[in-house]
Amino acid sequence: xxxxxxxxxxxxxxxxxxxxxxxxxxxxxxxxxxxxxxxxxxxxxxxxxxxxxxxxxxxxxxxxxxxxxxxxxxxxxxxxxxxxxxxxxxxxxxxxxxxxxxxxxxxxxxxxxxxxxxxxxxxxxxxxxxxxxxxxxxxxxxxxxxxxxxxxxxxxxxxxxxxxxxxxxxxxxxxxxxxxxxxxxxxxxxxxxxxxxxxxxxxxxxxxxxxxxxxxxxxxxxxxx
Ligand SMILES: [Zn+2]
Numbered sequence: 001x002x003x004x005x006x007x008x009x010x011x012x013x014x015x016x017x018x019x020x021x022x023x024x025x026x027x028x029x030x031x032x033x034x035x036x037x038x039x040x041x042x043x044x045x046x047x048x049x050x051x052x053x054x055x056x057x058x059x060x061x062x063x064x065x066x067x068x069x070x071x072x073x074x075x076x077x078x079x080x081x082x083x084x085x086x087x088x089x090x091x092x093x094x095x096x097x098x099x100x101x102x103x104x105x106x107x108x109x110x111x112x113x114x115x116x117x118x119x120x121x122x123x124x125x126x127x128x129x130x131x132x133x134x135x136x137x138x139x140x141x142x143x144x145x146x147x148x149x150x151x152x153x154x155x156x157x158x159x160x161x162x163x164x165x166x167x168x169x170x171x172x173x174x175x176x177x178x179x180x181x182x183x184x185x186x187x188x189x190x191x192x193x194x195x196x197x198x199x200x201x202x203x204x205x206x207x208x209x210x211x212x213x214x215x216x217x218x219x220x221x222x223x224x225x
Contacts, residue, residue, distance in 0.1 A: 004094040005224045007162030009155055009177060011169035012099035012106050012121070014188065018076045020171070021105050022052065025067055030058035041172075047146030048100060048173055049135070056124065056131040064126040071105035080207030085113050087211055091224070094162055096120065100149045100173050120154050143176070151177035164223045168210065183221055185210050 013020045026034035034055050041051035059067060088095040099106050099121040106121045123134040139145045140153040147153075155165060155177055167174065167181035170188040178184045178194065184201040186194045194201035202213050202221060213220045 002163045003161045004092060005163045006091070006166065007094035007096065007158060007164070008088060008166045008168060009096050009098050009151065009158075009181075010167075011151075011171065011174050012097055012109075013101045014170040015168055015174075016078055016081055016097065017105075017109060018078055019074075021071050021075060021101055022055070024074060025071055026055050026058075028070055029063060029067060030055065033058050044172060047148075049146050049148040052100070052122075052148055053133050056133050059131045061126040061128060061131055064124065064131060067131075068104045071102075072108050075105050075109045077109055078206055080209075080211060082112070084207040084211055085116055087215060089116055091215075093224070094118070094158070096154070096158065098149070098151050098154050098177070100147075100151075120149065122149055147173070147176070152180055155180050166214075166223055168204070183223055185213070 010016060013022060023038055026038060037046065037051050037055050040046035041048055085095060096118040097106065097110060097120065101121055103121050103123050106119060110117060110119060120137050122136055125132040125134050135148055137149045137154055139147050139150040140156060142156065143150050143152055151174065164182045165180060166183045166185065167178045168185040169178065169190045170186065172189055174190045175193050178190060178199055184190070184194055184199050185204045186201050187204060191203050204210050214223055
């Protein structure tokens with residue numbers, strides 16, 4: 001039996017946080033060498049996994065404390081997120097944050113909601129000469145591979161715990177997981193993709209938009225009974 005009638009699988013970078021932290025870190029710590037890699041990944045000519053590994057490999061481990069404090073001081077949570085967490089809790093909906101980002105900036109930003117959201121993200125190993133990415137949630141056999149953190153695999157692992165699946169995101173890395181969703185809340189590049197391919201979706205700007213869409217007496221999107 002489903003433990004949750006509805007599960008939200010929500011991206012972090014550019015979705016809960018207002019801007020993409022991996023790109024910001026790279027533009028701060030290794031701008032010249034990282035810029036072409038960022039472009040390759042954005043244009044889907046290089047896998048996220050390879051791109052992110054190569055980018056962090058540009059940064060010496062001795063600078064990791066600086067990277068951590070830079071990321072933490074530059075993370076701003078999008079408006080309405082606290083209210084959205086409260087809504088999910090009240091309704092008994094699963095809220096899982098599924099991020100291709102890293103524990104050192106995702107977890108501090110979500111600390112006020114600890115125990116109320118599930119968090120899936122990557123880690124950094126700073127014990128070698130340069131930063132090394134630790135992929136804690138790799139691709140499963142149903143994925144074509146190359147994700148780094150495999151969002152579709154995380155959703156598939158939860159499939160028997162949730163009734164409906166809603167995905168919230170903004171970027172190209174959210175496209176494969178959006179294809180598994182009953183409904184998508186999208187901004188930016190993911191919104192373009194939803195429009196182009198006809199995935200069932202609503203655009204959003206803040207989490208208040210999502211709250212309005214799924215709750216109240218006449219929800220625009222009825223994802224639960
Ligand atoms: Zn994958």
